[in-house]
Amino acid sequence: MTSDNIYKIEGRQIEMKALKISSVIWLILFILLAIFIMMRHVDGAGVVQTMPIKLII
Numbered sequence: 001m002t003s004d005n006i007y008k009i010e011g012r013q014i015e016m017k018a019l020k021i022s023s024v025i026w027l028i029l030f031i032l033l034a035i036f037i038m039m040r041h042v043d044g045a046g047v048v049q050t051m052p053i054k055l056i057i
Helices: 002-039 051-055
Strands: none
């Protein structure tokens, strides 16, 4: 029974590590995409973007 518990604990640690790694990857992707969107001068519709327009959500 002890070996079963060890595997379950190690499996959960691996799952948590994978969750943390994927969360960091998503956070980096979100930050890069936000920077890209804020740095564009013209949006997809062809409208020139100014800082007040960029700050409107």
